[in-house]
Amino acid sequence: MKRVIIADDSATARMFIKRCLEIVGLSDAEFIEAANGKEALEALKAAPADLLVSDLNMPVMDGETLLKWVQASPKLNGIPVIVVTSAGNPAKEAQLKALGARAVLNKPIAPPALMQALEPILNSWGGSDD
């Protein structure tokens, strides 16, 4: 079973992202919800994850800081990160990708856009479901 961490300060956004992930093929995943980057980082340190989906604008620790922490950790930097944001534009997207984000999606996300972002990650997982 894949372990997916969703970090967003909005419970509605977390629920919506989870539903979209289920629609595009992760219906059997274990979802762990975090209300900010710090909670997400603690969840990542507690147990490895296969995917991190994070909002950008969060209290306590924002998504960009979370991304930097993940990329700086040898134990965590292999985890694919998808950033979902309401404050995205091409310049921001390029900056986040340079920091290590696999994809940057603007809210409101739609399952086709998420599927496109997720496809290379699913392919990299191959047939393994461990």
Added chain:
Amino acid sequence: MTENSPLISAKIAEAVSETFGNMAFLDVAPVQDATLPEDVQQVIWAKLLIHDPIQSEMMLYIPESALSTIAKSIYAIPEDELSSQIKIDCIAELLNTIAGRFLTDILPADRSFQLGLPETGETPGSEIELLANSWHFLVDNCNPIVLNATAMDQLEQINTNIVI
């Protein structure tokens, strides 16, 4: 209150329509009538500051009954399972998404922007404060929702490359 610019109004309408369509699977229609029915007693609001590239404020007002319909659709759960916290979280995320979608669309592609974190509250329907620019929408035949914003003229000045 100042007159709404056609460009800003069009971009606001697109942002509202896409947000409600994607998140709640509900159709949205702009309406000209700026008054809420007298039987709308309680309205939930969310407020969001835009810090950059302009200093602005956006507010979304949704009558409680309409917000129940919207939240029920977003969460796909029966109305009696909707807590007030869920409804408040819904309106905050809706405004956050509308604002981001609108700014992404109205600003040049190389221009970043910064949003604050949404604040929420409740007010009697008779005490809605209309800011400089105001738009009204019908969502799924509920009582109209109201979106207010300030400093939209400054945004239009920044936007020099967009053609409707």
